[in-house]
Amino acid sequence: MRWITEEDIENLAVGAALLGTGGGGDPYLGKLMVQKCIREHGPIQMIDPSELPDEAWVIPTAMMGAPTIMMEKIPNGDEALKSMRLLEEKAGITAFATMPIECGGLNSTVPFVVASKAGIPLVDADGMGRAFPELQMETFHIYGISGTPMALHNERGDRVMLETLDNHMLEYISRGIAVRMGGAAHVAEYMMNGADVKRTSIHGTMTLCMELGRAIRESQTTKRDPVEAIKEVTRQSIYGEALVIFRGKITDIERQSTDGFVRGKALVSGLGEYEGQELRVDFQNENLCAMIDGELQAMVPDLITFLDQETGMPITTESIKYGFRVICLAIPTPDIMRSEAALEVWGPRYFGYDTDYEPVERIQQRRSEQHV
Numbered sequence: 248m249r250w251i252t253e254e255d256i257e258n259l260a261v262g263a264a265l266l267g268t269g270g271g272g273d274p275y276l277g278k279l280m281v282q283k284c285i286r287e288h289g290p291i292q293m294i295d296p297s298e299l300p301d302e303a304w305v306i307p308t309a310m311m312g313a314p315t316i317m318m319e320k321i322p323n324g325d326e327a328l329k330s331m332r333l334l335e336e337k338a339g340i341t342a343f344a345t346m347p348i349e350c351g352g353l354n355s356t357v358p359f360v361v362a363s364k365a366g367i368p369l370v371d372a373d374g375m376g377r378a379f380p381e382l383q384m385e386t387f388h389i390y391g392i393s394g395t396p397m398a399l400h401n402e403r404g405d406r407v408m409l410e411t412l413d414n415h416m417l418e419y420i421s422r423g424i425a426v427r428m429g430g431a432a433h434v435a436e437y438m439m440n441g442a443d444v445k446r447t448s449i450h451g452t453m454t455l456c457m458e459l460g461r462a463i464r465e466s467q468t469t470k471r472d473p474v475e476a477i478k479e480v481t482r483q484s485i486y487g488e489a490l491v492i493f494r495g496k497i498t499d500i501e502r503q504s505t506d507g508f509v510r511g512k513a514l515v516s517g518l519g520e521y522e523g524q525e526l527r528v529d530f531q532n533e534n535l536c537a538m539i540d541g542e543l544q545a546m547v548p549d550l551i552t553f554l555d556q557e558t559g560m561p562i563t564t565e566s567i568k569y570g571f572r573v574i575c576l577a578i579p580t581p582d583i584m585r586s587e588a589a590l591e592v593w594g595p596r597y598f599g600y601d602t603d604y605e606p607v608e609r610i611q612q613r614r615s616e617q618h619v
Contacts, residue, residue, distance in 0.1 A: 248298060250290035251359065251369075253282045258460030259355060261560065265459050265477070266452070266578075267351025268550045269564040270378040270509075270533030272310060277356025280324050284363035291359055292368040294344065296450050299441030303343035305370060306331050306438045308361045309354045311382065311399075311421065312431030326400045326433035328361045333398040334435040337408050346370035346444070348385060348437065350452040351378025351533070352563060357433070372448035374437065376486075376584050377550050380508055380532040382421060383414040384593045386583060387437045390447040397421060397436040401428040422506065430504065449583060455484055463559050473559020474574060487579025490611050492537060492544045493526040494518055494556065497571045502564065508532050509564055513553070515573060526575060528553075530564045535598050537575060544614070545577035546595045548584045549607040552576045577607045 251259075260274035267274075285291060299305065308327040335341055345358045345365070350373045362369040374385035382394055394417040399407045407424055411417040417436070425432040439447070462476035474491060482488040495515040502511035510531050517524040527538045534551035537544045545551050553562040556572035567573075583589070585606070591597070594604045 248292060248294045248368075251285070251293050252290050253285050255457055256281045256285070256356070256359065258457040258464060259453065261460030261463050262456030262458065263350065263355035263460075264352055264561040264563060265463070265552055266376070266456060266550060267349075267355070267378040267561075267563070268533040268552050269530055269562070269567075270351055270380065272353025273563050273566060274352045274356055276321065277353040277360070281356050281359040281363065284360055288363050288366070291363050293371050293453060294368045296370055296372050296441075296445045296448060299344065299370065299444055301440060301442040303441045304340045304438060305344045305346055305441060305444050306334055306342040306435050307346050307348045307374065308358045308433070308435050309348045310357055310431060310433050312425045320402070320429055320431055322433065323402050324360060325364065326402060327357050327435065328364045329406065330398040330400040330433050330435040331361055331365070333400070333406055333408065334396060334438060337398070338396055338438065340438070342367060342438075343441070344368040344370050346448070347373040347453070348382075348387075349373055349375040349378045350449070350456060351375070354378065355453065355456055369453070370444060370448070371453045372444065372450045373452045374448055376449040376452060376581055377548065378533045379593055382418040382436065385437065386449060386589070387439065387447045388414045389586075389588050389592055392437055392439050392443055392447055394436045396438075397434060399424055399428070399432040399434050401432050426506065449485075449581060451485070455480070455486075466559055473554065474576070477559070477576070481578055485581040487608055489576050489578045490607060491574060492577050492611065493524075493539060493575040494521055495526060495573065497567060497569050497573060500567060500569055511564070513567055515575065518572070528575065531598065532564065534564065536595065536600060537577065543602065543605075544610060545607040546600065546602070546604060547598060548580045548589070548593050548604075550578040550580065552578070577611070579606060579608050
């Protein structure tokens, strides 16, 4: 157990943007909301999954919708808490703790707001190990937890309780509701007991976000290479060591908000050792696949993230712009996310790519050998 301070949240916001692979929403707004809560209510208790009583109820909370919407549609700050309260009321339970559904951007901060306002702990874990665009893309789903009953709330006070027969229909129906709520909604879903959290979640991801964020921020003051700082942290984690797959300048960006998602692609013209090459990264809220001159370099579920070349700060899909000088990083996912069952839910074929998943470290090793 540890008590989370404003400084921890500063680090969390940076690390969550890195692991969020461009998605999960811009963490800046969420960071301000959590820090305001800490000033009002004091530090937030964060516990390891092992500290949960097996019978205790945990209700994950989040925002769903197109991240670009949140840049203009600023929340009141209590929507996710209201969703959790509605779910408690309808299910006849009381949440012992809340937790993130994903390790990315705004959705790594929303549950801290809920934990602070409700006076309950936050669990140091999540269900994606990164950010993904759809609600069934959870280790919770893969290992048998139902996402419903689910509560949705918007900033106006509209609210919906949803029950579906499976988690794919949960995604389909709730996405339509979020669109009609203005493109984004705050949700409480996948309620489960402590034993199920231990069994189905990816442990320690909030701590990892904070360690990554601290490493990046400290590199700015010590003038250390931020990529080396990131490599050092990931090397010691349940993820694999971060890999640089490209450096260059953003020459084109296509981005549109449709059906509750932000879809598009970024084109990057190579600089330095990548001169004369072009990187293309496709995204649906999150970065999905990276190709250099048409050849796949990294793919879901491995993490693909853009960093600002000068500062090492991660760049989200809604904020990346023409002319940015960037470094494209890829980070191997934990083994729990590479199982056959997991790849059926979030592998490249699910997103329409005609290729089987290949680990990024294997692709990059082969590429390195070809260039020797």
